[in-house]
Amino acid sequence: MSKSIFLASAVIVVLTSGSALAQSGGAAVGAGAGAAGGAAVGGPAGAAVGGVTGAIVGGIADQQQREFRDYVTTQHIPSYTYKEEVRVGAVLPEEGVVLREVPTQYKVKQYRYTVVNGIPVLVEPGTRRIVQVLH
Incomplete structure (x- = not known):
């Protein structure tokens, strides 16, 4: 069960980071930083949320x-x-x-x-x- 949650979270982070990269470098940097910070605080689920939030902070939403x-x-x-x-x-x-x-x-x-x-x-x-x- 725990591996399934981790795998699903990892996929979300990769997809989120990829779309942020396509949009802009600033968003990609923000997504990466957000994902790293979210992972430190909340594990895989925190990384997914942090990646999305970080992407918005990196450039114009x-x-x-x-x-x-x-x-x-x-x-x-x-x-x-x-x-x-x-x-x-x-x-x-x-x-x-x-x-x-x-x-x-x-x-x-x-x-x-x-x-x-x-x-x-x-x-x-x-x-x-x-x-x-x-x-």
Whole structure:
């Protein structure tokens, strides 16, 4: 019985982490940290819950992404033309890319945003690495 619960929890964590990775690097990092913290406190079930909670903390939550994209549109931010694929992990150059503060209601004060090839992205300001692409 205990092995079944553990296996089911492990599958949930893997699936949750995989979908978080597909969404964004920030969410993936958050999911991993949340799963590790949840496992330490609550075992396998805690890892599953922690992984989901951590993914939400890592970037703009799924339910707020449309609202954020609408907000960015109203700001009329010039789009930076990037010759590479706009993806999580890509590093934006210092020249020509202006990073802006994310409004507090989105709860990602550690990141900034900009628009690249017409797509809003969250960026880690210290490294200029894209942590979430908001299609």
